[in-house]
Amino acid sequence: MSLEVHVDWAGEILLVGRLFSAERGSAVSFQYAREWLLRPDRFALDPTSLPMHPSMQHSATLFGCIQDCGPDRWGRRLIERAVRKKLLVQKPFREVDYVLALDDHSRIGALRFRTGPGEPFLSPSVGVIPPLVRLAALLRAAEAIHFENETAEDLRFLLGEGSPLGGARPKSAVRQEDGGLAIAKFPKADDIRDIGAGETLALQIARNAGIHTVESRCVTVDASSVTVISRFDRENGQRIPFLSAASLLGLEASSPGSYTLMADAIRRFGDAVTEDLHELWRRMVFSLLASNCDDHLRNHGFLMRQPGRWSLSPAYDLNPVPEMERTQTNQTPVSEEYGDSSLAVAMEVASRFGLKPQIARKILGEVFTAVRGWRDTGKLLRLKTGTLNAYASAFENPLMEEAARLLKG
Numbered sequence: 001m002s003l004e005v006h007v008d009w010a011g012e013i014l015l016v017g018r019l020f021s022a023e024r025g026s027a028v029s030f031q032y033a034r035e036w037l038l039r040p041d042r043f044a045l046d047p048t049s050l051p052m053h054p055s056m057q058h059s060a061t062l063f064g065c066i067q068d069c070g071p072d073r074w075g076r077r078l079i080e081r082a083v084r085k086k087l088l089v090q091k092p093f094r095e096v097d098y099v100l101a102l103d104d105h106s107r108i109g110a111l112r113f114r115t116g117p118g119e120p121f122l123s124p125s126v127g128v129i130p131p132l133v134r135l136a137a138l139l140r141a142a143e144a145i146h147f148e149n150e151t152a153e154d155l156r157f158l159l160g161e162g163s164p165l166g167g168a169r170p171k172s173a174v175r176q177e178d179g180g181l182a183i184a185k186f187p188k189a190d191d192i193r194d195i196g197a198g199e200t201l202a203l204q205i206a207r208n209a210g211i212h213t214v215e216s217r218c219v220t221v222d223a224s225s226v227t228v229i230s231r232f233d234r235e236n237g238q239r240i241p242f243l244s245a246a247s248l249l250g251l252e253a254s255s256p257g258s259y260t261l262m263a264d265a266i267r268r269f270g271d272a273v274t275e276d277l278h279e280l281w282r283r284m285v286f287s288l289l290a291s292n293c294d295d296h297l298r299n300h301g302f303l304m305r306q307p308g309r310w311s312l313s314p315a316y317d318l319n320p321v322p323e324m325e326r327t328q329t330n331q332t333p334v335s336e337e338y339g340d341s342s343l344a345v346a347m348e349v350a351s352r353f354g355l356k357p358q359i360a361r362k363i364l365g366e367v368f369t370a371v372r373g374w375r376d377t378g379k380l381l382r383l384k385t386g387t388l389n390a391y392a393s394a395f396e397n398p399l400m401e402e403a404a405r406l407l408k409g
């Protein structure tokens with residue numbers, strides 16, 4: 001099977017190359033198109049797994065940039081249910097079929113796929129992206145998935161207009177009042193805390209700490225918190241190429257990686273290198289102090305605005321994890337050279353982020369102050385006292401004590 005791979009770039013849809021897939025499984029090959037390689041503004045879709053080269057390139061697994069615009073656990077669950085209910089034209093025998101099952105219109109990043117000239121981009125859009133007023137209907141459909149009593153209509157809704165995008169938690173594409181695309185993240189019936197409120201709180205504390213974050217707001221739907229997050233890979237109606245840190249590093253999303261490795265990748269492929277290195281160090285310290293422990297390599301992303309140069313996307317998927325649950329999550333370590341992540345280690349490696357000790361200290365102080373004010377920030381967001389109490393141990397923790405000692409010393 002062969003597919004044309006296109007990229008939306010600066011207002012044009014351009015053929016970049018062809019993807020070939022084995023009949024079953026995940027083995028793929030890709031070849032850049034001649035006309036793409038002749039363009040002065042050509043770039044590699046993925047500098048690590050698909051460097052620019054005229055010959056055919058092979059891989060045992062789907063190239064990182066293509067995985068990044070496909071589904072993760074939530075979308076896969078919907079697709080597998082849709083197969084069971086015989087709703088999909090193409091059974092996902094090949095890994096790429098999962099990618100093609102997602103709606104083209106709301107696909108993450110700027111890649112688009114079709115079987116040949118004149119054919120529609122896959123999956124062809126089924127209709128309009130649901131407006132915010134349909135959140136209650138989307139939430140009910142997502143709950144039906146959880147309880148395994150969904151109808152074919154629920155699945156069509158969530159897989160079609162509500163295109164599932166990446167990630168493990170239930171979510172849907174939605175359209176904001178101003179027409180902009182957004183992601184709605186829903187609660188799960190077995191959540192033991194208000195996760196949406198926690199994410200909204202973490203994003204606000206991160207903003208207070210000087211971190212560049214996604215725009216978000218918490219909306220109450222049927223007494224549940226739904227986080228509505230503006231898409232950062234769409235600007236003025238154009239698609240912006242996206243790559244996860246896992247892809248930029250050429251690692252599996254499940255492998256730990258490290259912040260220092262991400263810093264090396266920024267130095268190699270970055271655009272605003274110094275700024276991004278400092279921003280990454282700030283995010284790392286935030287993740288330590290605010291217990292943002294579900295901090296894997298797909299929760300860091302890069303956007304391309306200059307051909308071939310990748311800059312940090314706004315920070316997203318920030319979730320404070322209370323002390324009791326911390327062992328169940330996988331936190332990206334500060335450095336591959338040290339066992340435990342601590343602020344002492346963060347200070348030790350600051351030079352790999354181009355930071356002098358006194359600047360690192362200043363950033364640490366700013367993040368510390370923002371995290372210390374977590375309860376006031378929560379109150380300003382009008383979060384309930386019970387909800388805030390559930391997160392206390394995420395913000396009042398031994399690393400905050402270590403930071404206080406370091407800043408005093």
Ligand SMILES: Nc1ncnc2c1ncn2[C@@H]1O[C@H](COP(=O)(O)OP(=O)(O)OP(=O)(O)O)[C@@H](O)[C@H]1O
Nearest residue numbers: 108166167168169214229230231232233298316317
């Ligand atoms: N604002 C955004 N704009 C564009 N793409 C985004 C945005 N936020 C997230 N993404 C993409 O969607 C994916 C899923 O989002 P997110 O990480 O918030 O979901 P999740 O289900 O909480 O993830 P996880 O599996 O880490 O728990 C991200 O990995 C990223 O690729």
Ligand SMILES: [Mg+2]
Nearest residue numbers: 167298299317
């Ligand atoms: Mg995530």
